[in-house]
Structures are given as C-alpha cells and as structure tokens.
Amino acid sequence: MPALRLLWLGCLGSLCRAYFDGPLQPEMSNGSLHHYFVPDGDYEENDDPERCQLLFRVSEPRRCGAAPGGLSLRQELTVLGRQVEDAGRVLESIGRSSSYDLDGEESYSQYLRREAAQIGDAYASSERALSELESKFRQGREPEPRDGARPGDACLGLLLRARALLR
Numbered sequence: 001m002p003a004l005r006l007l008w009l010g011c012l013g014s015l016c017r018a019y020f021d022g023p024l025q026p027e028m029s030n031g032s033l034h035h036y037f038v039p040d041g042d043y044e045e046n047d048d049p050e051r052c053q054l055l056f057r058v059s060e061p062r063r064c065g066a067a068p069g070g071l072s073l074r075q076e077l078t079v080l081g082r083q084v085e086d087a088g089r090v091l092e093s094i095g096r097s098s099s100y101d102l103d104g105e106e107s108y109s110q111y112l113r114r115e116a117a118q119i120g121d122a123y124a125s126s127e128r129a130l131s132e133l134e135s136k137f138r139q140g141r142e143p144e145p146r147d148g149a150r151p152g153d154a155c156l157g158l159l160l161r162a163r164a165l166l167r
Contacts, residue, residue, distance in 0.1 A: 071079065
C-alpha cells in the first residue's frame with residue numbers, strides 16, 4: 001500500500017510540474033516565442049532550424065478593456081511613446097560613439113588606412129633613431145687617441161725601430 005501511494009504522488013508531482021500559470025514573456029515583439037531544441041540529443045547532426053525550432057504563439061487573455069489596476073489605452077500609448085523616444089536617444093548615442101571611434105573618417109577602411117600610415121611613420125622614425133643610437137654607441141667604443149699623441153709620432157716610432165734593427 002505505501003508503494004501505491006508513492007507511485008500516486010510521483011505521478012501527481014510530474015503532472016503539477018508541467019503546469020505553469022505565470023506570465024510568459026515573448027522573446028520577439030510580434031508576440032511569438034521561439035525555442036530551439038534537438039529532438040534526439042545529437043547536436044552535431046541537427047543543424048536544420050526548421051526541424052529544431054518550436055514556435056509558440058503568445059496571446060493576451062484580456063483583449064478588450066483594461067484590467068482593474070492596469071493602464072488605460074492612453075497611458076499605454078504614452079508609455080510606448082516614451083519608450084520610442086528613449087530608443088531614439090540610444091540609437092543617436094550609438095551613432096555618435098561610433099563616429100568618435102572612427103575619428104571623423106567616413107568608413108572603417110579609411111580609418112584603418114590612416115592608422116596603418118601613422119604606425120608606419122612611427123616605425124620609420126623609431127628605426128632612424130635606433131640607427132643613430134647604434135652609430136653613436138660604435139663611436140663611443142672606438143679607442144680615442146691619447147692626449148699627448150700626435151699624428152707624426154707613429155711614423156717616428158717606426159723609423160726608430162728600423163734604425164735599431166739595422167745596428
């Protein structure tokens with residue numbers, strides 16, 4: 001007998017779990033709710049959206065007249081107008097921010113060309129500066145002549161050596 005009660009509670013619980021009486025928010029503005037599912041669980045072979053997409057129609061139960069405590073038609077239109085104005089401001093700000101991102105260029109390709117030219121110029125100037133530093137470094141490593149040495153001293157040293165050898 002306890003097993004029968006447990007079975008009955010399990011069946012009743014599964015039926016209650018499928019019941020939903022809350023608000024269903026559609027994902028699309030046209031009143032439809034799309035849900036993508038894979039019937040057999042194999043995601044790799046099911047790329048066809050016609051086979052794997054469910055479409056639910058969502059309808060408003062109270063079509064005529066406002067419910068008590070709800071908005072009137074005039075208030076709903078006012079709210080809708082404000083939402084449209086807000087959406088317009090958002091789109092305008094997106095347009096401004098994209099124009100700031102492009103630094104006044106008309107298209108992204110022109111912007112990229114200008115940026116590439118600036119990077120090329122910076123690379124060339126850094127290449128010149130690096131070669132100048134290398135040449136200065138080489139000059140600093142070369143042995144400098146001593147203070148007391150004169151250009152003719154090397155020749156005089158060779159002559160003195162030759163004389164010593166001949167003796």
